[in-house]
Amino acid sequence: MSLDPVLTNPEHYTVVFENRRVRVLEYTDRPGERTTPHEHPDSVMHTLSAFTRRLHVGAAHRDVELPAGATGWLPAQEHWGENIGETPTHVLFVELKEVVADELEEVYLGPE
Incomplete structure (x- = not known):
């Protein structure tokens, strides 16, 4: 079973750009909405709005409150979340x- 968030939660995740090196996802939700379990590879996250979420990993959870304009590194992870804010x-x-x-060689040596 795929845990790709675009497939597990298509009402929240949209692919806005993709090439062989990166995929850019846009995520939206409203207060009270939840996602199902999904996974992300190593990623950079940029917030376009301020929000409060509860992230669940197994039986544990943590609440996260972020301002608009925050950018940060996220290591690969599997979780599900819920918007607990307003x-x-x-x-x-x-x-x-x-x-x-082969791609590394092209990056360092250039295309043949």
């Missing part, structure tokens, strides 16, 4: 894709 969530995720050896 404002909608609006976020961009830049998901990093693994680089294969």
Whole structure:
């Protein structure tokens, strides 16, 4: 079963850009809405709105409150979340894709 958030939660996640190195997702929700379990690779997150969320990993959870304009690193993870605040969530995720050896050679040596 795929835990790709675009497939598990298409009402919240939209692909806004993708190439062989990155995928950019836009995430939106409203107060009281939840996601189902999904996973993200290593990513950079940029908040477009201020929000409060509860993130669940297994039986544990933590509450996160972020301002609009915050940017941060997120290590690969599996979780589900819920908007426990009074404002909608609006976020961009830049998901990093693994680089294969042939691509590394092209990056350092240039195309043939």
